[in-house]
Amino acid sequence: MAHGPLLEVKGITTRFDTRHGSVKAVNAVSFQADRGEMVGIVGESGCGKSATVRSVLGLIRKPGRVVDGEVLLDGRDLLHIPKRELRRVRGDRIGFVAQNPFASLNPILKIERQFHNVITAHRGRSSRSSTRPLAREMLDAVGIPGPDRILDGYAHELSGGMAQRVVIAMALSLDPELIIADEPTTALDVTIQGQILDLLKRNSVDEGRSLVLVTHDLGVVAQYCDRVVVMYAGKVVETGPVREVFSRPWHPYTLGLLQSVPRRGAKVKSLPGRVPSLIDYPVGCPFANRCSFAFDRCREEAPELSPVFPDGVTQRAVSCHADPEEVSASVPRAR
Amino acid sequence: MSLVRVEELTKTFRRDGGATVHAVNNVSFEIARGETLALIGESGSGKSTIGRMLLRLLEADTGTIEIDGVDIRSLEEHDLRSMRAKMQIVFQEPYESLNPKMRIGDIVSEPLEIHEPNLSRSDRRDRVEATLEEVGLETHHAELLPRSLSGGQQQRVGIARALVTRPALVVLDEPTSSLDLSVQAQILEILSDLQQSHDLSYLYISHDLSTVKYIAHRIAVLYLGEIREQGPLETVVEDPQDPYTKALLSASLDPDPTVRPANVRKLAGEIPDPTNLPEGCFLHGRCPVRVDACRESAMVLREIDVGHSVRCVRAPVDEAEWATDAGGGESR
Numbered sequence: 001m002a003h004g005p006l007l008e009v010k011g012i013t014t015r016f017d018t019r020h021g022s023v024k025a026v027n028a029v030s031f032q033a034d035r036g037e038m039v040g041i042v043g044e045s046g047c048g049k050s051a052t053v054r055s056v057l058g059l060i061r062k063p064g065r066v067v068d069g070e071v072l073l074d075g076r077d078l079l080h081i082p083k084r085e086l087r088r089v090r091g092d093r094i095g096f097v098a099q100n101p102f103a104s105l106n107p108i109l110k111i112e113r114q115f116h117n118v119i120t121a122h123r124g125r126s127s128r129s130s131t132r133p134l135a136r137e138m139l140d141a142v143g144i145p146g147p148d149r150i151l152d153g154y155a156h157e158l159s160g161g162m163a164q165r166v167v168i169a170m171a172l173s174l175d176p177e178l179i180i181a182d183e184p185t186t187a188l189d190v191t192i193q194g195q196i197l198d199l200l201k202r203n204s205v206d207e208g209r210s211l212v213l214v215t216h217d218l219g220v221v222a223q224y225c226d227r228v229v230v231m232y233a234g235k236v237v238e239t240g241p242v243r244e245v246f247s248r249p250w251h252p253y254t255l256g257l258l259q260s261v262p263r264r265g266a267k268v269k270s271l272p273g274r275v276p277s278l279i280d281y282p283v284g285c286p287f288a289n290r291c292s293f294a295f296d297r298c299r300e301e302a303p304e305l306s307p308v309f310p311d312g313v314t315q316r317a318v319s320c321h322a323d324p325e326e327v328s329a330s331v332p333r334a335r
Numbered sequence: 336m337s338l339v340r341v342e343e344l345t346k347t348f349r350r351d352g353g354a355t356v357h358a359v360n361n362v363s364f365e366i367a368r369g370e371t372l373a374l375i376g377e378s379g380s381g382k383s384t385i386g387r388m389l390l391r392l393l394e395a396d397t398g399t400i401e402i403d404g405v406d407i408r409s410l411e412e413h414d415l416r417s418m419r420a421k422m423q424i425v426f427q428e429p430y431e432s433l434n435p436k437m438r439i440g441d442i443v444s445e446p447l448e449i450h451e452p453n454l455s456r457s458d459r460r461d462r463v464e465a466t467l468e469e470v471g472l473e474t475h476h477a478e479l480l481p482r483s484l485s486g487g488q489q490q491r492v493g494i495a496r497a498l499v500t501r502p503a504l505v506v507l508d509e510p511t512s513s514l515d516l517s518v519q520a521q522i523l524e525i526l527s528d529l530q531q532s533h534d535l536s537y538l539y540i541s542h543d544l545s546t547v548k549y550i551a552h553r554i555a556v557l558y559l560g561e562i563r564e565q566g567p568l569e570t571v572v573e574d575p576q577d578p579y580t581k582a583l584l585s586a587s588l589d590p591d592p593t594v595r596p597a598n599v600r601k602l603a604g605e606i607p608d609p610t611n612l613p614e615g616c617f618l619h620g621r622c623p624v625r626v627d628a629c630r631e632s633a634m635v636l637r638e639i640d641v642g643h644s645v646r647c648v649r650a651p652v653d654e655a656e657w658a659t660d661a662g663g664g665e666s667r
Contacts, residue, residue: 044515159605189377190542190586191602216516219545219588223595243592260520261590262549264572270520274485 004075005032006210007056007178012069014048014055021279025051025064027234030305033178033210033227038201040225040242041214042257046275048234049214053180056212057096058086073178091122095171097181097200101163105155111135111166112151118170138169142199161192165199172203179204182214197224218261222246230254233275233286236305240316249331250308250316250324252291258331285321293322336404337365338503338536339372339389344398346384346560354610358384360560362398368503369530371537373547373568375583376557379609382540384560386506389538390422391415402504420450423497427509429489433481440477443467443495450500466495469532470525487518494525498533506538511546523549544587548572553642556580559609559617562636566643576639576650578602578622598654616648624652 014026026048033039041049055066058078071078073093078086090096098104106114115135116128132151139147142165155163164184171179181200185193201224204211215221221228221242228245230238230253238251249255259269273290276282285291288298298321305319318324346359359381366372374382387393389400391407400407402422410418423446426432433442443463447454454462464474470491481489490510497505507526511519527550529535541547547554548568555565556579564577575581578600585600602621607613613620619629628648636644639651 044517161605189606190544191377191582192605194586194588194601217588218516218590222590222592223588246590246592257516258590260517262520262523262545264548264568268520268523268549270524271517 005034006074007033007212008070008072008075009052009056010070010072012052012055012066012071014051014060014064014066016064018063018279023278024281025234025278026055026066027281028069028305029055029231029234029236031229031236031239033212035177035210036205036208037227038205038211038213038225039227039229040221041212041229041231042216042218042221043231044216044257044275046278047231049216049231050182051234052231053182053212053214057090057094057180058083059096088122091118091171091174091176093176093178095174095176095179097164097167097171097179097184099183099186101158101160101167101187102155104167105163107155109154110151111153111155115151115170115173119173122174134173135169138173139166141172141203142166142169143195144169160188161196164188164196168196168200168203176209178210178212180212180214183216184213185220186216193220218246218257230257233281234278235286235319236317237287237320238316238318239305244316247331248328250318250327251287251320252293252322252327253287255327255330256290285319291322293320293327295321297321338368338370338403339364339366339538340399340401341365341385341389342399344385344388344400345396346381346388346393347396350610356609357612358560358609359388359395360612362557362560362562364555364562364565366504366536366538368536369534370553371530371539371551373539373541373551373554374557375541375544375547375554377542377583377606379559379606380557381560382542382557383508385557386424386508386538386540389504389506390419390424392424417450420446420500421502422504422506423500423502424506424508425490425493425497425510428513429486429493430481432493433489435481437480438477439467439472439479439481439484439492442481442492443477443499446496446500462499463495466499469498469529470495471521485518486514487521490514490518490522491525494522494529498529501533502535504536504538506540508540509542510539512541512543519546526550544584545590556583559607559612561617561646562644563618563646564644565636566640570640570643576643576645576652577647578624578649578652579618579647616646618647624649624656 010030011028012026013028016023016025029052043049054060056071060066112135116131119131120126135151136147139150144150144165185196225242228242229236232253238245238254249258256271262268271290276286284299284301285303288294303319303321305317307317342363344359344362348356348358350356362385364372374385376382388395440463443466444459447459447462467476472491511522523546539550551568553567554571556563558579564571564580575584581600582602585596604621615631616629616634619625634646634648636646638644
């Protein structure tokens with residue numbers, strides 16, 4: 001087994017060229033996922049979290065392009081391998097679960113046929129009778145009662161929660177080492193959300209796989225993830241173990257997000273202002289215009305994401321000129 | 336006296352193909368002046384349908400709706416229109432609820448033109464400007480079109496439009512669920528400030544418990560068009576009695592990683608089809624504490640404490656009886 005993290009993303013930079021200018025959607029984003037680790041990428045709409053994972057998966061379409069960076073899976077760069085090979089890696093080694101399961105499923109093919117297509121595309125030709133048991137086993141693993149009925153039906157007969165289970169089962173049927181899930185429960189009801197997150201966790205990190213989960217929901221990150229990557233305006237502003245980042249945020253944006261959570265008996269604090277334009281990207285820190293800790297340097301010089309090792313114990317990194325201890329001193333405690 | 340009194344409200348829809356959707360089933364509640372009642376439930380629970388029936392944007396099948404002593408369901412078109420100034424609504428999607436071709440000032444002014452046609456032009460402008468200011472917008476915003484505003488600002492316009500006629504009741508239909516967290520906080524703040532300064536009553540419709548905890552005084556929990564549990568916020572959140580309320584509370588994930596839910600309560604399976612309501616208790620097919628009686632007879636909402644009602648026949652359920660492996664619900 002190779003050493004080091006399973007997935008290592010280094011300085012990924014993605015642009016979308018539009019007639020209004022170049023949208024700087026992903027800006028030198030770096031993070032990693034170890035085996036058996038669940039990493040949450042969190043941020044508000046337009047922060048680049050989906051564009052980041054799509055860049056990792058090689059799913060950026062024109063007018064977008066990845067202009068810089070490396071995506072290392074087990075030390076091998078995925079950005080510079082032939083398309084055909086990438087397609088094989090995607091599926092074989094990386095499974096993808098998108099927000100809308102119905103967009104991932106074919107509306108006119110029976111579920112069994114779709115399992116068959118996925119399996120044979122990656123595992124070589126075989127008969128339907130030989131792929132069906134695997135499909136049944138996978139549906140069983142994701143908690144679908146009566147898998148035969150599902151296999152002989154179509155996507156539109158499924159509820160959102162069931163369809164998402166089927167998509168996860170298809171991803172798992174190729175036994176990938178890494179699963180990337182982009183807001184997998186956002187479209188689902190809250191009592192179903194827990195079921196899906198549990199089964200994703202059970203079938204990934206509990207089995208030694210890595211799971212990268214994109215979400216806007218701080219509760220999902222807090223209760224499920226090991227490590228968090230906080231994004232703002234296409235940049236990673238802070239990363240580290242969830243417990244540490246959430247209890248002692250070092251970036252004023254992370255602090256602002258945590259303060260925005262409504263708490264009973266406490267006044268919610270909202271962030272003033274709005275996200276800067278990703279076309280006329282600010283010279284300094286992209287958060288400076290909304291930041292109560294900002295000083296002159298923040299408006300002139302963009303901070304780098306720098307690793308910090310508090311007490312030499314765990315790895316954290318933050319991209320901010322302010323004193324991290326001063327930021328974390330303002331964290332909301334009482335509930 | 337309550338501002339709003341709803342009794343035994345029922346609504347069915349005919350689905351394509353003829354099946355009858357039982358959207359709202361015998362729902363009763365009251366809202367006092369200056370109070371927020373939160374209707375909380377998942378998709379298909381009937382919460383938005385109830386909000387719309389309250390304002391007669393949708394006609395109820397049976398039941399009573401009284402607002403400020405007026406029987407809303409029996410009003411003729413003319414009287415209903417004048418009543419509408421007193422009862423307003425804020426929608427979930429701010430942009431889609433605003434006319435894209437109208438300037439913000441005109442959008443907010445329109446309800447005044449309808450409900451207070453005798454107002455002079457300058458008085459009307461003053462009212463619009465004062466209302467914009469109350470929701471945290473500036474006078475110059477009045478000149479802009481909706482698309483030049485952010486999502487949060489658009490929702491402020493939606494609130495200003497609802498408020499300009501000085502209503503007593505505002506139905507808030509998931510007003511923050513399409514907004515980012517940092518923006519959502521601003522809207523919640525404005526709503527609670529406005530409630531205090533105008534003694535407004537809110538019917539706050541939501542699927543999101545965290546905002547409900549912030550804004551509501553009382554909660555009614557809906558499942559398949561039926562109230563499962565109703566009571567003061569503190570009571571329902573701290574000491575829920577119905578298995579569905581417990582599961583819903585437990586499904587709301589705490590953003591503090593050091594807070595792990597004491598008892599994770601999960602339901603098996605999915606919400607049944609509202610065209611084919613279960614026999615007996617609507618929850619029995621998913622419920623880990625069901626007994627034979629639950630399958631056989633429908634349950635009534637019964638008051639177990641002052642102002643606190645529960646539908647579950649087993650309430651209060653002994654925590655130890657909750658089967659921990661229900662629905663493949665393993666612990667986190």
